[in-house]
Amino acid sequence: MGPLGPAPHIPPLCxxxxxxxxxxxxxxxxxxxxxxxxxxxxxxxxxxxxxVQLKLNHNELEVIPDLGAHASNVTTVILANxxxxxxxxxxxxxxxxxxxxxxxxNNIVELKANSFPALPLKNLFLNNxxxxxxxxxxxxxxxxxxxxxxxxxxxxxxxxAKIFQLPHLQHLELSRNRVRRVEGLTFHGLHALRSLKxxxxxxxxxxxxxxxxxxxMEVLQLDYNNLTEVSKGWLYGLLTLQQLHLGHNAISRIRPxxxxxxxxxxxLNLSSNHLTRLEESSFVGLNLLDxxxxxxxxxxxxxxxxxxxxxNLQMLDLQSNDISWTIEDMNGPFSALDKLKRLFLQGxxxxxxxxxxxxxxxxxxxxxxxxxxxxxxQANAFSQMKSLLEL
Numbered sequence: 510m511g512p513l514g515p516a517p518h519i520p521p522l523c524x525x526x527x528x529x530x531x532x533x534x535x536x537x538x539x540x541x542x543x544x545x546x547x548x549x550x551x552x553x554x555x556x557x558x559x560x561v562q563l564k565l566n567h568n569e570l571e572v573i574p575d576l577g578a579h580a581s582n583v584t585t586v587i588l589a590n591x592x593x594x595x596x597x598x599x600x601x602x603x604x605x606x607x608x609x610x611x612x613x614x615n616n617i618v619e620l621k622a623n624s625f626p627a628l629p630l631k632n633l634f635l636n637n638x639x640x641x642x643x644x645x646x647x648x649x650x651x652x653x654x655x656x657x658x659x660x661x662x663x664x665x666x667x668x669x670a671k672i673f674q675l676p677h678l679q680h681l682e683l684s685r686n687r688v689r690r691v692e693g694l695t696f697h698g699l700h701a702l703r704s705l706k707x708x709x710x711x712x713x714x715x716x717x718x719x720x721x722x723x724x725x726m727e728v729l730q731l732d733y734n735n736l737t738e739v740s741k742g743w744l745y746g747l748l749t750l751q752q753l754h755l756g757h758n759a760i761s762r763i764r765p766x767x768x769x770x771x772x773x774x775x776x777l778n779l780s781s782n783h784l785t786r787l788e789e790s791s792f793v794g795l796n797l798l799d800x801x802x803x804x805x806x807x808x809x810x811x812x813x814x815x816x817x818x819x820x821n822l823q824m825l826d827l828q829s830n831d832i833s834w835t836i837e838d839m840n841g842p843f844s845a846l847d848k849l850k851r852l853f854l855q856g857x858x859x860x861x862x863x864x865x866x867x868x869x870x871x872x873x874x875x876x877x878x879x880x881x882x883x884x885x886x887q888a889n890a891f892s893q894m895k896s897l898l899e900l
Contacts (some may be wrong), residue, residue, distance in 0.1 A: 529559060542596075543567070545587075550595040554876040558582070566590045566611075573600035573873075581605040589613040589634075604628060604631045611636055613659075622646035629654045643672050652676065656785040660686050661706070674698040684708040684730075690745075693718030704728040711735055715743035723747060732778070738762040739779075747840065752776040756802065759783050768794040778802040787815040796820055804828040804853065811835045817845045825849060828854040828877070836866045844869030850896075855879040863887045872896050 532555055535544040538723065540561035547568050556563070556576050562585040570591040576583065580603035587609075595614040601607070603660070609632040617638040619849070627650045640663040650654065657680045658673075665686040671694060675683065678699055688710040696702070702723050712734035713787035720726065726747055731808050736758040744750075750771040760782040768774065772794045784806040791812075798819055808830040826844065835842050836859045843849065850872055859881040867873070 529557065532557065544798060563587070564864070573597060575600070576603065581788065583607060585609040587611045588615070591615050593617060596620065596839070598623050601628065602626045608632065608654075610634070610817045616668040620647040621646060621651070623694050625650045627651075631655060632657045634659045635663070636660070639664055641665065643669060645669060645672065648673065648675055656680070658682070670694050671697050676773065677701050679703045682706040686710050687713060690714040690716070691719040694717050694721055696720055697722035700724055702726055704730075707731045707734070708732040714831075717742035718745050718783050719743045721746040724749065728752040728754075728791070731758070733757040735759055738764060739766040739767045739785075741767050744768070745770050747771040749773055754778045755782070756780040757782075763788070763791045765790045766793070767774070768792070773797055775799040779806070784808055786810045788812050789814045789817070791815055793818060798822055800824040800826075802826045803830070806830055809833055809834070811839070811842055814845070815844075816843060819846060820848065822846050822849055824851045826853040827857065829855045831858055833858045833860060833881075837861050839864065840865050842870040846870060846874050849871070851875040853877045855881065857881055859883055861885040861887070864889055864893075868893055 518589045523686065523728055529537065530701070531542070534547065535542055537543070540559060542557060542560045543564040545564050545566045545568070556579055558579045560579055560583055561582055564587040566587050566589040568591055568647050570588065571593060573588065573593065584606050586604065586768060589611050592615065593612060596612065596841050598619060607628050607630055610630055611634040613636040615638050617635065617640055619640060619642045619892060621644045625661055630651050631654055633651070633655060636659050640660065640836070643665070645824055652675055655675050656677055658678060660680050661680040662685045665683070668688055668691065670692055673696060675698065681702060684706045687841055688707065689712060691712065693716050699722060703725055703726060708730055712731065713736065715736065720743065723746060726749060729747070729750060732754050738760060739755070741764065744767065747770055750792065751773055753774055756778045760779060761784060774795055774840065775797055777798060777876070785808060789812045792815065796818055798823055801822060801824070804826045805828070808827065809832065811832060836854070847869055848872055852873060855877045859878065860883060862883060871893070
């Protein structure tokens with residue numbers, strides 16, 4: 510018998526008082542049996558028939574253990590931090606009620622078409638393995654139930670088009686892989702997806718229609734990649750998107766009409782990019798935007814009317830740019846932002862503040878001008894900001 514071999518049949522584990530017996534050296538809490546960090550080679554005599562949740566992490570397991578007849582009652586199996594290199598359909602088939610399966614931190618290298626049997630699985634965690642390929646149909650048997658799929662910290666370099674035929678999936682995580690390019694229709698079939706994480710992939714190309722089909726998407730995280738521009742081609746179809754995170758890329762251009770297909774955005778993060786200019790067309794269509802982060806770019810020019818149409822903006826972060834000319838010489842550069850409450854302008858080499866610098870900011874409560882080189886402030890420069898609480 511292996512370290513965690515088949516469980517022999519045992520009688521109901523109850524005394525006259527109904528006390529359950531926990532198999533030593535495991536710990537039990539309610540219907541959870543925690544057999545984590547057993548000594549290598551330690552054999553369990555049995556798994557209780559009342560086991561619903563089972564933790565087997567940090568055991569140097571190389572295969573999925575056999576729980577015998579009791580497997581059909583188990584809804585959660587945690588197998589993180591073991592040495593499993595292959596997912597076996599045969600070993601998973603007895604888990605008829607399984608809803609959460611965690612294979613994080615193992616040695617899995619690929620997902621084959623027959624890796625998973627038909628299970629009512631809702632949550633599948635495969636973070637930090639060595640997965641390099643996803644075979645067509647690898648998730649097919651989970652299509653009727655899977656809601657959360659985590660594939661962070663693997664070695665995927667390509668994502669096959671339409672590989673995710675998972676109509677109930679709501680959250681997909683693909684951060685810290687090696688995906689450099691996303692083709693059109695890659696995520697087609699994920700109609701219920703609400704969030705997608707693809708940070709730290711080295712992404713440099715998003716082809717037109719890359720996210721087409723994600724008709725319920727709310728949060729898209731693309732931070733820490735190598736993207737160079739924002740265009741409506743790759744944003745096509747994101748009609749319900751509310752948060753777009755593009756910080757720490759190499760974006761130097763926002764194309765005209767870029768936001769045509771995602772006008773429900775409430776949060777946009779473009780911090781730590783290579784933007785040098787904010788044109789009149791840069792944010793057209795973002796009437797519902799609440800937060801705009803453009804800090805730590807190279808912005809030295811803001812066109813008159815660049816913020817026109819941002820009727821609902823409440824927070825604007827422009828810190829660590831070079832917009833001294835905008836503050837010193839423009840006539841009310843923020844005058845269209847009559848709902849703005851927080852404005853961050855620290856580290857912009859601003860030398861002087863005039864009466865016109867902040868005209869129109871009637872709702873502003875917080876203004877940060879720290880780490881500038883301000884030498885002169887015109888009389889009544891802040892008098893129009895009746896709501897200002899912190900300067």
